Amino acid sequence: MSKVKTPAKTPQAIRGTQDIFGPDAEAFAFVVETFERVRKLYRFRRVEMPVFEKTEVFARSLGETTDVVSKEMYSFDDRGGESLTLRPEFTAGIARAFLTNGWKQHAPLKVATHGPLFRYERPQKGRYRQFHQLDAEVIGAGEPQADVELLAMADQLLHELSIADGVTLQLNTLGDGTSREAWRAALVEHFASVRDDLSEDSQERLEKNPLRILDSKDRRDQAHVASAPKIDDFLSGEAQDFFGAVTSGLDAAGVVWTRNDALVRGLDYYRHTAFEFVTDRLGAQGTVLGGGRYDGLMESLGGPATPAVGWAAGIERLAMLCEGRGAESLEIAIAAESNDRNADAAALTNLFRREGFCVELFASGSPRKRYDKARKAEPAIMISLDMRDGEATHGLSVLNEGYARAKKAQEIFDNRK
Template sequence: MAKTETPRRIRGTQDIFGDEQRRFAHVLSTFERVRALYCFQRVDIPVFESTAVFARSLGETTDVVSKEMYTFEDRGGDSITLRPEFTAGIARAYLTEGWQQFAPMKLTTSGPVFRYERPQKGRFRQFHQIDAEVIGAAEPAADVELLVLADQLLRELGISEGVTLQLNTLGDAATRDAWREALVAHFEAHRGELSEDSLTRLEKNPMRILDSKDPRDRPIADSAPDIDAYLTDEARAFFEAVTAGLDAAGVTWERNARLVRGLDYYRHTAFEFVTDRLGAQGTVLAGGRYDGLIGSLGGPETAGVGWAAGVERLAMLVPELAAVNPDVIVAVEDDRAIGLGHRLLRSLRKDGLSAEMIATGSPRKRYDKAAKVNAKVLVSLNVDEDKPVTRAVAATATDELSQVQTIIDDLAEALR
């Protein structure tokens, strides 16, 4: 009989366990706690959407759509895509579920996303993101709210040191049109020196050339005209309101005039929180204002601003977290007391105490094994002359010891 081959984990995926999982869970729990402080509502959306949702929102010329999406045809002949990000799906839900009546909406979500990209440090083909959005608020205060939320999240995760908020403005529609025209003229003058990808972008998405990583493009991109010369008075005032709000909230930022979002529906604020602790790909959280997105999906013109962050990349910055020991460890030193142990565990857990039981292996060694767990309270269960003997001990007179003793006394009374 042929030996069955052991299945392998698919390249670019991950199994999360131990300290890695503790840091991962710490990111998610901290995110949930902080978003509640800012009165953001939790929303959950499908893992897959119609492919058109992403093709229309992200743009067919973007790397995500053209190279990275997991797209397939289902049995009904529909083209569906595993979500590569959250914003487009939330915008679709805003339209299809009639959420316009609730605007402005402050929303957060989290979960797995999928991109077919070359796996590298902190990047996987199935990874996880946290996401925050404000939809239906055109004022710069919404941008400030999101950025202050992000700043507090990083601080409460204990990873803000060495992380810098880089900020830019993309202006309003008039600003972008004038700047785009100047960029096209600049890049056309250097057409023969641009990379193949940038030549493709020049036709449909010239702003993307500014953040090209190709060495051939960098001198040309660095000498391109800045947006500041093309800002309208309204766009300048919007950016000044955002920066003033951040200053008032005590959020440190620096200007990065080369920070862009290439698609036409992006407006005004663009930002990234970056670090040098994760190698070349140093972005840990990024976002911007997308006032034209919902309109591009066929809905009414609706303001929007949001950000996303990779949970794995944030977790890599979190210091190692010690495993959490139980409040109570129960050592069953006589097998005749195992039933009592189960009753005690149930009572302890119903009373809000975490508890584990050691009832396997040599009964003579169970107490010593339990003592090594470093729980707040150790309970010994034994039998003497067919009667249960229960003893609870702790290094100090903790509240948990008193609580456990009360539960034991109540259980003993019930067994009489």
């Protein structure tokens, strides 16, 4: 009919997802590649995990009342009516795999992975609904040396990313199960006695997650936080020894840290060591890597008591600190300044690539502008092929004096048939 076709609207990307491209994508890849290299130095084995799990995997391990479980999970029923959830974190799924696959035979097991995670949150810079993390876990190791090795790896990663000087390691201990419960009870008592002075948020936290009051940013809470009972007064002898072994191990490894006795973890399964690498360069999303010991987690999934430590790091946040890193510079630009030389230029491009050079071919668009386009790509070496008065001409010029492989490139160019 004469009815004008209704142009199909292009669907929008989902809120909180990102299409990463250009320098951001290069920085992202740089973070992942650096992690892969460092993780091998520490002999952490690579694992690949499903992106979704039965909902109970997360509900049981993270704690039903945590915000992550109660309002931030992407859960849905599959066609069989089973409740599944897009993973909001790595640890629970890895713990499940450890139990269901009998990985106990490999204990102590050091594993590393990375990939997308999903949380239904209000997006912000450095906070997305689909975001990406690096993850490292040591499962079946109850010794403080495991904590030290894991932290040393995190520290080395940040150094190799060249962002360590803007980031500080904050360290705390939550004690063993009984110390933690005693401390928690004392905190509840302390804050309940001044309940009406607390911020609304903290009054709510008093019910749901009293430890979290300690890192409240609200001024009204500060004084009461300062006078709150300290974990150190509730630590058992073993818990003290454990923390002491971790800190002296870090000192011996040359890992710089500061004690923050108000540092707690949001998830219920943590015990003993808790830590965060924090920067002030990312606004409210300052935690760049965080983790701790989760000795209670395996039991919550119905497995045997199994000690474990782990950390996760936000790739986007790390990548933002590595801005401009990771882009490979162009070694050779080849311009075909006449269409008659397109085939020669393509052959030459192939030749150099097979010799392991990073090459870009400029043989499209206006022949007169190809040279300029090639120059703008900022190659170390510029090669131009042209046709003058019926004669094939060619030229190679080294634009970057410091370029190490110039001689080899020249040889290949001179010896081409």
